[in-house]
Amino acid sequence: MSTTFEEKLENAKKVLEELSNPEIALADGMKKYTQGIELLKEASKMIEDAKLEYETLQKSEEK
Numbered sequence: 001m002s003t004t005f006e007e008k009l010e011n012a013k014k015v016l017e018e019l020s021n022p023e024i025a026l027a028d029g030m031k032k033y034t035q036g037i038e039l040l041k042e043a044s045k046m047i048e049d050a051k052l053e054y055e056t057l058q059k060s061e062e063k
Contacts, residue, residue, distance in 0.1 A: 008043040
């Protein structure tokens with residue numbers, strides 16, 4: 001199931017909140033950190049893809 005950009009950011013925010021818990025175990029913290037980084041990479045790729053699509057549309061309208 002594909003998630004939206006907004007859902008990815010919301011999930012990353014939840015991960016950050018979980019990492020803020022001072023009682024989180026190191027292993028759990030590392031898993032959450034890795035999960036958060038992956039979510040942010042996916043969101044960043046979505047932005048880049050949208051930017052490329054926008055630029056392609058702009059170029060095709062100029063012709």
